[in-house]
Amino acid sequence: MISKVSAPGKIILFGEHFVVYGNRAILGAIDKYVTVISEKTNTDNILISSSLGQISVQKDEHVSNIEKKFRPFFYIAKQVIEQNNFDKGITIKIESDIPIGAGLGSSSACCVAAAASVLNLFNSTDQPLTTYEEKVLELAIQAEKTIFPNTSGADCTVSVHGGIIEYQKEKGFSKIETEHEFNFLVVDSEQIHSTEKVVNQVKRFKEENKEVFLELCNEEERLISKALDAMKANDLDTIGKCMAQNQIFLEQIGVSNDILLEITKEIEKITFGAKITGAGDGGCIIALRQKGDELSEYVNTTKYQTHHVSIQKTGMQVFNT
Numbered sequence: 001m002i003s004k005v006s007a008p009g010k011i012i013l014f015g016e017h018f019v020v021y022g023n024r025a026i027l028g029a030i031d032k033y034v035t036v037i038s039e040k041t042n043t044d045n046i047l048i049s050s051s052l053g054q055i056s057v058q059k060d061e062h063v064s065n066i067e068k069k070f071r072p073f074f075y076i077a078k079q080v081i082e083q084n085n086f087d088k089g090i091t092i093k094i095e096s097d098i099p100i101g102a103g104l105g106s107s108s109a110c111c112v113a114a115a116a117s118v119l120n121l122f123n124s125t126d127q128p129l130t131t132y133e134e135k136v137l138e139l140a141i142q143a144e145k146t147i148f149p150n151t152s153g154a155d156c157t158v159s160v161h162g163g164i165i166e167y168q169k170e171k172g173f174s175k176i177e178t179e180h181e182f183n184f185l186v187v188d189s190e191q192i193h194s195t196e197k198v199v200n201q202v203k204r205f206k207e208e209n210k211e212v213f214l215e216l217c218n219e220e221e222r223l224i225s226k227a228l229d230a231m232k233a234n235d236l237d238t239i240g241k242c243m244a245q246n247q248i249f250l251e252q253i254g255v256s257n258d259i260l261l262e263i264t265k266e267i268e269k270i271t272f273g274a275k276i277t278g279a280g281d282g283g284c285i286i287a288l289r290q291k292g293d294e295l296s297e298y299v300n301t302t303k304y305q306t307h308h309v310s311i312q313k314t315g316m317q318v319f320n321t
């Protein structure tokens with residue numbers, strides 16, 4: 001049996017970093033995907049291949065000895081093999097159209113698609129979908145923690161469930177039910193960042209500026225309430241203004257830089273509002289645009305890579321082959 005699953009990337013509309021400390025965040029799944037194909041093998045090895053390379057390792061190897069870029073997938077395979085007392089190995093093949101290290105949730109989508117695909121190899125067909133989704137999410141977050149222990153779990157959650165979600169570490173997620181369509185231009189600064197490094201940098205900022213950080217958390221909470229109302233009313237002007245305000249908070253906690261600021265200033269002149277998405281210190285800027293407005297003049301003349309993305313209602317998808 002071959003098990004094939006796709007999982008979407010994400011943008012964070014509001015609340016990145018603050019979500020690590022228990023605040024709310026709003027995320028949307030986007031129309032860029034990772035696809036994972038897995039299969040049982042007749043060898044004792046776990047074989048992982050992606051655009052980053054390939055490894056084949058004995059399934060008894062310790063997870064911490066695996067190269068970081070393959071570690072989450074090795075962890076997933078090893079866990080599922082052990083849980084099912086399977087005496088052979090697994091191959092995992094990852095294909096992705098989500099740029100890596102750009103803040104668009106590539107790593108989480110890979111973890112979700114791999115967890116879903118490998119679990120599916122051993123799944124009983126009468127299992128309710130919600131149980132399967134819960135198992136996938138739990139395994140994907142554990143896998144991501146092998147390389148990024150402080151993850152809030154927000155990125156994996158939106159990749160599993162799709163749509164727009166409100167997420168809080170302790171409370172989990174709820175879907176924002178809306179018929180409105182939200183369209184974005186994503187501008188990639190092409191500065192690769194490490195989410196772990198930026199999250200640690202914010203941790204230091206928080207420790208050295210306790211009161212300022214607490215006040216920013218409170219302001220972000222108020223901003224999210226306002227943004228949610230605006231999203232329900234399809235008030236693009238207000239959503240854009242909230243995004244611009246969120247960008248200021250992100251600048252205050254030190255995750256912006258000159259290039260990101262330059263892109264934001266440029267793009268907010270022709271859109272409703274723009275901000276960093278994800279960890280920052282590189283990666284992408286998102287800007288809320290009018291549906292149908294391709295922003296061609298900017299797109300055709302900017303030196304940066306751009307993507308038009310829209311919110312995807314569906315999360316991970318299992319293809320039975």
Ligand code: MEV
Binds near residue numbers: 016017150154155277
């Ligand atoms: C990364 O996409 C989002 C952060 O808030 C980290 C996290 O939530 O785990 C920076």
